[in-house]
Amino acid sequence: MNRQKSFENEKATLYVVATPIGNLQEMTPRALTVLESVDVIAAEDTRNTLKLLTHFGIHTRLISHHKHNEAQSANGLLELLRQGQDIALVSDAGYPLISDPGCVVTQKVIEEGFNVVPISGSNAMLNALVSSGMDTRHFLFYGFLKSGEKERIRELYELKYYPFTMVFYEAPHRIKKMLSSCLEVLGNRQICLARELTKKHEEFIRGTIEEILETVDELKGEMVIVMEGSRETKEPGEDSAMPLVHEQINSYIKEGLSTNEAIKRVARERGLSKNEIYKQYHGLC
16 A cells, blocks of 8 residues: 655655646646756656746756656656655646656656655646536546557447547547547547647537538647547447457448448458458358
8 A cells, every 4th residue: 555645744756747738827836836846857848848947937957758768767767756856747738647658657656655746737638528518427538549540440349338428639630530430430429629729729619520520621739539428338248349240241231331342341440351351251260
């Protein structure tokens, strides 16, 4: 068991500090005090963080901590904590650890018995969720789906029957493919696409996946997609997230595809060869 009373001990502390996701007025007085008072700031991109610190007149020492050096950097940060130095961990925008680096170092810091203290601030996921019009009583934050189509399709099948609101992040150059995969696997659900949150061109687009797919070619900026949960329930005894091969092919045939087209589509979705799916469908293996 690990019991931390953050402000009743003299241990060195790793502060997990949220920074603005767009509007600099989101920077809290507490975050500014912490960034100014710590010995070191570990930043996802020191160039971006330097601009932020310069704006607020903060001159604390910066070091790099990103996904490509996270394991090595975590050891260096632990050594600084052992020396009694306090550290602030920041990402380029929003909270560290939320689809950003930081998980490795926080786990190691906790294991070594140092403090991990959150410093509240803006978060794109929560901003999008509370403005979406979707049910917020229960929700899943998924982050980014895989960029590869086969892997993305598999992930979506795992989520197909999830009954609560889901929140995803996506980049503008991948949004069309991502939403097309969602439409294919999950059906034409209600979603809210939020972009440029807290910035001058902040926008919320609410509608069905099909409706929003008609607009995405013109959209820019990082995006958050809030999606309604499933209204379907999994059939009793259905163990796999993906349907049986013959059921999946037959469902596509009912939608109007030829048998050959349906086999090709199922092979692509499952990451298998067309020949292998053909044999399974016709009972040849």
